[in-house]
Amino acid sequence: MNTAWVYLILAGLCEIGWAFGLKYSEGFTKPGVSVVTVVVMILSFVLLSQAMKQLPLGTAYGIWTGIGAAGTAILGIVFLDEPRDLIRIICLLLIITGVVGLKVFSGVK
Numbered sequence: 001m002n003t004a005w006v007y008l009i010l011a012g013l014c015e016i017g018w019a020f021g022l023k024y025s026e027g028f029t030k031p032g033v034s035v036v037t038v039v040v041m042i043l044s045f046v047l048l049s050q051a052m053k054q055l056p057l058g059t060a061y062g063i064w065t066g067i068g069a070a071g072t073a074i075l076g077i078v079f080l081d082e083p084r085d086l087i088r089i090i091c092l093l094l095i096i097t098g099v100v101g102l103k104v105f106s107g108v109k
Contacts, residue, residue: 012067014044
C-alpha cells in the first residue's frame with residue numbers, strides 16, 4: 001500500500017476522532033477537549049491534503065468522508081448506545097461497500 005493510502009486511512013481515523021471530540025467538547029465549552037478536537041481536525045485535513053497529492057479528488061474525499069461517517073456511526077452504536085436497527089446497519093454496510101469500491105476501482109496503485 002503506498003503512502004497516499006496510508007495518509008488517507010489515517011485522515012479518516014482522525015475524522016472519527018474529531019467527530020467524537022465535537023460531541024464531548026459540548027459546543028466547545030470544554031477547553032481541553034476542544035483543543036484536542038481542533039488539533040485532530042487540523043491533522044485530518046493535513047493528512048487528507050497529503051493523500052490528495054497522489055489520489056484523485058473524488059476518490060480521496062469520498063473515502064475520507066466514508067471512513068468518518070461509517071466509523072463515527074459504528075462507534076456511536078457501540079459506545080454511545082445509539083440506535084442499532086437493521087436499516088441503519090444496512091445503510092452503514094452500503095457506505096462501507098462504497099468506500100471499498102472507490103478504493104478497488106480508483107485506478108491508483
